[in-house]
Amino acid sequence: MIKASGLLRCFSIKAVPFQNAILNVKELGGADSIKKYWSRYYQGSQGVVFVLDSASSDEDLEAARTELHSALQHPQLCTLPFLILANQQDKPAARSVHEIKKYFELEPLARGKSWLLEGSTVDNMDAVKESFTQLIHLLEEKDQETGRI
Known part of the structure; x- marks a missing residue:
């Protein structure tokens, strides 16, 4: 699992426990x-x-779009489920989930992959946890399709 953020400047690996799974998250920083x-x-x-x-600037949003497209075209990631x-x-300056979906061209990018796009705030960690729970379900579905249980 990869987590990317344009503002972070480091690497870290964390085990994040959930009710029925433990996600080993590799956090990859965004410094050029x-x-x-x-990779x-x-x-x-x-x-x-x-x-x-x-709510980032147009320039930063374009950089994030470029990074996401690049990462999801990598051979080791191109078939994986993803959560944005x-x-x-x-x-106040935040773009809606619909605007982000359109700007990031997520449907063509996904090309049949399972994916989720969820809005989040630091004040609503329950919603973030629910987003991760939904991703875990996508991962379980992918494992069942490939025979990995």
């Missing part, structure tokens, strides 16, 4: 000098989580 190493951490991934600031968390939905 680090991005070239992201070294893709091996073994079963899903992708991409966090973006939906459009953070900062409580900010």
Whole structure:
């Protein structure tokens, strides 16, 4: 599982427990000098989580779009389910989930993959947990399709 954010500048790996699963999350930072190493951490991934600031500048949003498209075209990620968390939905400048879906061209990008796009705020962690629970269901469905249980 990959989590990307345009504002982070480091790598970390965390085990995140859920009721029926433990997600091993690899958090990959967004500094340009680090991005070239992201693909070294893709091996073994079963899903992708991409966090973006939906209230960011047009320039930052375009950079996030480019990074997401690049990552999801990588051979080790191109068939995996993914979750996009459009953070900062409580900010006045935030783009709606519908605007992000259209701008990021998510339906053509997905090309038959399972995916979710959810709005989020730091004040509503229950909604974020629910988004991860939905991703876990997508991962379970993918495992059943491929015979991995």
